[in-house]
Amino acid sequence: MKLGLFGYGTIGRGVYTLVEGLEKSYDVTIKKVFDLPIKKEQLKEKLVTNIEDIIHDDEIQCVIEVLGGHDVPYEVITRSLKKGKSVITANKEVVSNHLEEFINLAHENHCYFCFEASAGGGIPVLRPLIDNLKVNEVNDIFAILNGTTNYILTRMDEDNLSFDDALFLAKKNGFAEANPTADLEGLDIVRKINIISSLAFKGNIKNEDIYHYGITGVNKDILDSIKKEGYALKFVASSSKNEENEAFIRVEPTMVSLNHPFAAVKNEFNAVLFTGSTNGDLMFYGKGAGSIPTATAIVADLVSILENRAYIDYKNQNDLKVNQNKRNPFKYFIFASDGSYVIKEEVSDEELLAASFYARVIS
Amino acid sequence: MKLGLFGYGTIGRGVYTLVEGLEKSYDVTIKKVFDLPIKKEQLKEKLVTNIEDIIHDDEIQCVIEVLGGHDVPYEVITRSLKKGKSVITANKEVVSNHLEEFINLAHENHCYFCFEASAGGGIPVLRPLIDNLKVNEVNDIFAILNGTTNYILTRMDEDNLSFDDALFLAKKNGFAEANPTADLEGLDIVRKINIISSLAFKGNIKNEDIYHYGITGVNKDILDSIKKEGYALKFVASSSKNEENEAFIRVEPTMVSLNHPFAAVKNEFNAVLFTGSTNGDLMFYGKGAGSIPTATAIVADLVSILENRAYIDYKNQNDLKVNQNKRNPFKYFIFASDGSYVIKEEVSDEELLAASFYARVIS
Numbered sequence: 045m046k047l048g049l050f051g052y053g054t055i056g057r058g059v060y061t062l063v064e065g066l067e068k069s070y071d072v073t074i075k076k077v078f079d080l081p082i083k084k085e086q087l088k089e090k091l092v093t094n095i096e097d098i099i100h101d102d103e104i105q106c107v108i109e110v111l112g113g114h115d116v117p118y119e120v121i122t123r124s125l126k127k128g129k130s131v132i133t134a135n136k137e138v139v140s141n142h143l144e145e146f147i148n149l150a151h152e153n154h155c156y157f158c159f160e161a162s163a164g165g166g167i168p169v170l171r172p173l174i175d176n177l178k179v180n181e182v183n184d185i186f187a188i189l190n191g192t193t194n195y196i197l198t199r200m201d202e203d204n205l206s207f208d209d210a211l212f213l214a215k216k217n218g219f220a221e222a223n224p225t226a227d228l229e230g231l232d233i234v235r236k237i238n239i240i241s242s243l244a245f246k247g248n249i250k251n252e253d254i255y256h257y258g259i260t261g262v263n264k265d266i267l268d269s270i271k272k273e274g275y276a277l278k279f280v281a282s283s284s285k286n287e288e289n290e291a292f293i294r295v296e297p298t299m300v301s302l303n304h305p306f307a308a309v310k311n312e313f314n315a316v317l318f319t320g321s322t323n324g325d326l327m328f329y330g331k332g333a334g335s336i337p338t339a340t341a342i343v344a345d346l347v348s349i350l351e352n353r354a355y356i357d358y359k360n361q362n363d364l365k366v367n368q369n370k371r372n373p374f375k376y377f378i379f380a381s382d383g384s385y386v387i388k389e390e391v392s393d394e395e396l397l398a399a400s401f402y403a404r405v406i407s
Numbered sequence: 408m409k410l411g412l413f414g415y416g417t418i419g420r421g422v423y424t425l426v427e428g429l430e431k432s433y434d435v436t437i438k439k440v441f442d443l444p445i446k447k448e449q450l451k452e453k454l455v456t457n458i459e460d461i462i463h464d465d466e467i468q469c470v471i472e473v474l475g476g477h478d479v480p481y482e483v484i485t486r487s488l489k490k491g492k493s494v495i496t497a498n499k500e501v502v503s504n505h506l507e508e509f510i511n512l513a514h515e516n517h518c519y520f521c522f523e524a525s526a527g528g529g530i531p532v533l534r535p536l537i538d539n540l541k542v543n544e545v546n547d548i549f550a551i552l553n554g555t556t557n558y559i560l561t562r563m564d565e566d567n568l569s570f571d572d573a574l575f576l577a578k579k580n581g582f583a584e585a586n587p588t589a590d591l592e593g594l595d596i597v598r599k600i601n602i603i604s605s606l607a608f609k610g611n612i613k614n615e616d617i618y619h620y621g622i623t624g625v626n627k628d629i630l631d632s633i634k635k636e637g638y639a640l641k642f643v644a645s646s647s648k649n650e651e652n653e654a655f656i657r658v659e660p661t662m663v664s665l666n667h668p669f670a671a672v673k674n675e676f677n678a679v680l681f682t683g684s685t686n687g688d689l690m691f692y693g694k695g696a697g698s699i700p701t702a703t704a705i706v707a708d709l710v711s712i713l714e715n716r717a718y719i720d721y722k723n724q725n726d727l728k729v730n731q732n733k734r735n736p737f738k739y740f741i742f743a744s745d746g747s748y749v750i751k752e753e754v755s756d757e758e759l760l761a762a763s764f765y766a767r768v769i770s
Contacts, residue, residue, distance in 0.1 A: 062542045062685065069541065166686045168535035175531060175707040178432065179425045305692065308668040313688070322425065322703045323529045325676070327692035329668065340685045344538040353716030 045350060046075040048098035048129075050120050051111040052083050055134060055161075058339030059108055066343060070350050075104055078111075099123050105155075106349055108342060109133040118142065125149040125157060130354070132345045134161035134338055140235040140251055143242050147358045156354040158345035163236040164189065166337025167330035168344065169316050173243055174356060180320035182244040185283040186406075189236040191312035191333035192227040193259055193279040195219045198310045200267055201276065207262055219312050219333070230256035230279065230295040237281035240316065241293060245285045247364025249293070255368060255393075256295035261401040266379050270403070273377070273387070275299035276307045277403060290367045297403040299377055304406060369393075375405040408713060409438040411461035411492075413483050414474040415446050418497060421702030422471055429706060433713050438467055441474075462486050468518075469712055471705060472496040481505065488512040488520060493717070495708045497524035497701055503598040503614055506605050510721050519717035521708035526599040527552065529700025530693035531707065532679050536606055537719060543683035545607040548646040549769075552599040554675035554696035555583045555590040556622055556642040561673045563630055564639065570625055582675050582696070593619035593642065593658040600644035603679065604656060608648045610727025612656070618731060618756075619658035624764040629742050633766070636740070636750070638662035639670045640766060653730045660766040662740055667769060732756075738768040 047063065049056055056077070063074055076092045077083070084091050095116070098104055107124045109131060111117050117138045121131050126149060133139060139146070139162040150157035160170050173182065188194055192214055199210040211228075214220035226232045234254045242249050259279050270277050280298035285291050300306045305327055309315045314332025319325055331337040348354040370393070379385045381400040396402045410426065412419055419440070426437055439455045440446070447454050458479070461467055470487045472494060474480050480501045484494050489512060496502060502509070502525040513520035523533050536545065551557055555577055562573040574591075577583035589595045597617045605612050622642050633640050643661035648654050663669045668690055672678045677695025682688055694700040711717040733756070742748045744763040759765045 065542055167689065168538060171538075172531035172535060175534075175710060176703060178710045179428055179706045180703050302665075303671055305668065305671040308666055308671055320703075322699045324694045324700060325692070326530065326694075327690070329688070329690035329692065331687045331689075336685045337687060340539060340543050340683075343542045347538060347541045348716075351718050351720060353711075353718055355714050355716055357714060 045070075045072045045106055046104045047072065048101065048104040048107040049074050049077045050095070050098070050107060050109045050117070052077050052079040052087060053110070053112070054335040055110040055338050055342075058335035059110060059342050062336070062339050062343045063346070066347070070347070072346070072350060076101065095120055099127060104129060106130040106132070106346070108346070109135060110342070111135070114138055114141070121146060122149060125153055125155060128153045128155050130156040130158070130349050132158045132342050132349070134159075134342060136162045136232070136235040136239060140238040143239060144248055144358070144360050147356060156349050157356065158349065158354050159239070160345050161338045161341035163239040164314055164316055164328065164330075165191070165332040165334065166340050167314060167316070167328050167332060168341065169328040170240070170243060172328070173240070173318065174358070176320065176323060176326070177244065180322040182318045182320045183285045184319040185237070185240055185244060185281070185316065187237060187240065187281045187316040188278055188306060188309050188314050189233045189281055189316070189332060190227055190279060191314060191331070192220045192224055194309065194314070195312045197259065197262070197277055197279065200262065200264070201271070204264065206264065207260070228260050229258035233279065233281050233295045237283050237293060237295065241283045241291060243358060244318070245291055245364055246359065246361040247289070247291070248360060249291065249364065249366055253366035253368065254293045254295060257297065257396070257402070259297050262297070265383055266401050269379065269385050270299050270377065273299070275301055275405070278306055278309070280306070280404070285364070289362050290365050292367050292370070294370070297401070299403045299405045301407050377403045377405050408435045408468050409466045410435065411464065411467040411470040412437050412440045413458070413461070413470060413472045413480070415440050415442040415450060416473065416475070417698045418473040418701050421698035422473060422705050425699070425702050425706045426709070429709070433710070435709070435713060439464065458483055462490060467492060469493040469495070469709070471709070472498060473705070474498070477501055477504070484509060485512060488516055488518060491516045491518050493519040493521070493712050495521045495705050495712070497522075497705060499525045499595070499598040499602060503601040506602060507611055507721070507723050510719060519712050520719065521712065521717050522602070523708050524701045524704035526602040527677055527679055527691065528554070528695040528697065529704050530677060530679070530691050530695060531704065532691040533603070533606060535691070536603070536681065537721070539683065539686060539689070540607065543685040545681045545683045546648045547682035548600070548603055548607060548644070548679065550600060550603065550644045550679040551641055551669060551672050551677050552596045552644055552679070552695060553590055553642060554677060554694070555587055557672065557677070558582045558675045560622065560625070560640055560642065563625065563627070564634070567627065569627065570623070591623050592621035596642065596644050596658045600646050600656060600658065604646045604654060606721060607681070608654055608727055609722065609724040610652070610654070611723060612654065612727065612729055616729035616731065617656045617658060620660065620759070620765070622660050625660070628746055629764050632742065632748050633662050633740065636662070638664055638768070641669055641672070643669070643767070645767075648727070652725050653728050655730050655733070657733070660764070662766045662768045664770050740766045740768050
């Protein structure tokens with residue numbers, strides 16, 4: 045099988061290397077790579093700088109999209125699927141906005157659409173979820189989905205660093221992007237919990253409907269207070285559905301007690317915890333980002349395409365509504381600018397947003 | 408698709424119920440159930456008491472084997488596969504002894520052999536491992552694979568129970584069998600780590616070659632000492648492979664530090680931690696036993712058969728040897744009959760077995 049690779053950045057290079065390793069087991073090769081002309085020296089004659097050169101190449105049966113961003117990836121994915129080419133992507137922005145459309149296009153054009161790497165990075169979490177959902181109704185999801193912020197919170201806690209120093213260290217070690225706003229404010233997590241929740245709850249969710257509150261307000265005083273109370277601070281997405289098909293999805297700083305499985309999720313690691321009707325708690329833990337872990341998930345998808353078993357049965361079955369209110373009287377830690385704090389239930393969103401910093405409390 | 412179910416015990420009844428729930432989404436039904444005549448009242452005309460009634464029924468394209476034991480399951484599985492019927496089993500004894508043979512038979516007869524439930528129960532761990540292994544070489548596995556013993560150790564620790572009282576409670580709550588020897592001595596874990604290691608290391612392993620040391624010697628004094636040192640006691644399988652294709656596999660009581668992810672694996676939960684060349688640490692956590700969780704894994708396998716994507720590419724690629732020695736100078740906790748203990752490295756197996764109780768120490 046001939047492949048077209050869109051994007052030769054950090055993840056693209058990882059994919060390129062791993063596909064070369066696959067060539068001894070399968071008849072597979074990357075025929076063309078789309079990127080900017082500046083990559084000519086590395087890619088030689090494989091480089092193409094016009095997306096049409098891949099989309100109109102009938103010999104290419106599968107494309108891997110790791111460009112990032114929205115508009116070009118959306119065009120690449122939809123036009124490739126319409127040509128009957130299978131598509132693998134790690135792009136959470138475009139998948140969170142168009143999941144149902146892409147899966148339907150793949151079904152209509154008898155090809156595959158795979159996106160394991162788009163949520164949870166290198167952790168195989170979407171396929172097991174889809175497989176289980178045929179009998180195991182998942183109505184509660186709890187997840188650490190961003191390596192950058194988990195790394196920052198871990199280093200602040202363990203090395204007693206300030207937020208800025210921990211962010212600097214994250215950038216230095218390749219765990220944070222030059223502009224980390226989407227990570228710090230929770231937008232990256234919003235997209236990932238959207239993808240996971242859409243699959244679990246079988247309905248479309250708009251990113252704009254997901255509440256998020258970032259971690260930029262964390263400081264050492266706050267972490268000390270949280271530690272004193274016997275908790276660890278994590279940046280957590282929680283998502284649940286009730287019997288009226290209402291989804292409650294929130295991305296917010298969350299204190300977990302030290303014997304909760306999430307307390308041991310440190311540095312760039314991620315974890316996703318599902319509570320299902322037949323299976324109880326299931327947790328998946330691993331590296332949620334990074335070139336080679338993400339490329340591993342992409343190439344595992346590629347293998348399932350090569351072995352002709354990448355079909356995903358996803359049907360948007362219900363009229364899902366996203367309710368912006370909190371579902372339960374959750375307990376919250378509210379930190380004031382004078383350094384005092386309270387832990388209390390029955391608190392309004394207005395009160396939370398008026399605080400210097402807040403975190404949900406989970407035992 | 409018409410199914411034949413072998414065994415209508417705890418797991419068989421769970422499978423029966425979940426397959427009924429699947430009938431709204433797929434054209435699938437259980438046509439016949441093999442069990443003893445005593446089940447006539449429950450199963451009515453679906454009951455058959457002769458395995459030939461299923462094996463020779465050409466309308467039945469897939470059989471689910473949840474009988475337990477070795478000889479009859481081995482006959483059922485091999486003869487069904489030779490007839491071109493796909494097979495799903497939860498039977499760790501028979502899978503650990505004949506994995507390669509079953510997979511080869513399935514390939515030769517153009518049907519599927521699925522065994523997700525045979526290791527890790529309700530946790531989807533084997534399929535993600537197989538998918539990842541195409542590029543992610545896994546040379547280290549660390550696992551809590553037995554719900555009974557993990558439940559006993561948790562209750563002893565948290566409720567301050569004696570071993571016998573915790574075992575009694577486990578039986579009462581359905582987490583231990585009437586004869587729990589295979590669980591307590593580690594034989595059950597041996598079979599499961601054999602299946603996982605065979606897939607990961609791509610070679611055959613004999614159960615007899617796996618070292619195991621049970622937990623029946625644990626008492627409150629020992630748990631208190633372990634707690635005092637800042638550890639939690641778990642019954643752990645560790646399995647690794649070196650560059651000379653030697654496997655080192657041990658099942659033994661193991662102390663994990665309280666910030667190790669395994670410290671939070673409690674009661675009937677299981678966890679499997681892989682360390683891979685491309686993906687780093689990956690952990691899967693969930694219910695490793697129980698009727699409905701195990702049945703969920705079986706029915707997820709069934710769905711992959713119904714969707715025609717259950718192919719497993721397993722090739723025994725190497726001349727794997729199981730080395731019975733310890734691989735590294737591991738650290739061990741050695742407890743003497745007078746209540747004293749030491750923690751030390753460079754200890755021989757003879758010294759370990761001469762102790763009143765011992766546990767490996769993991770930070």
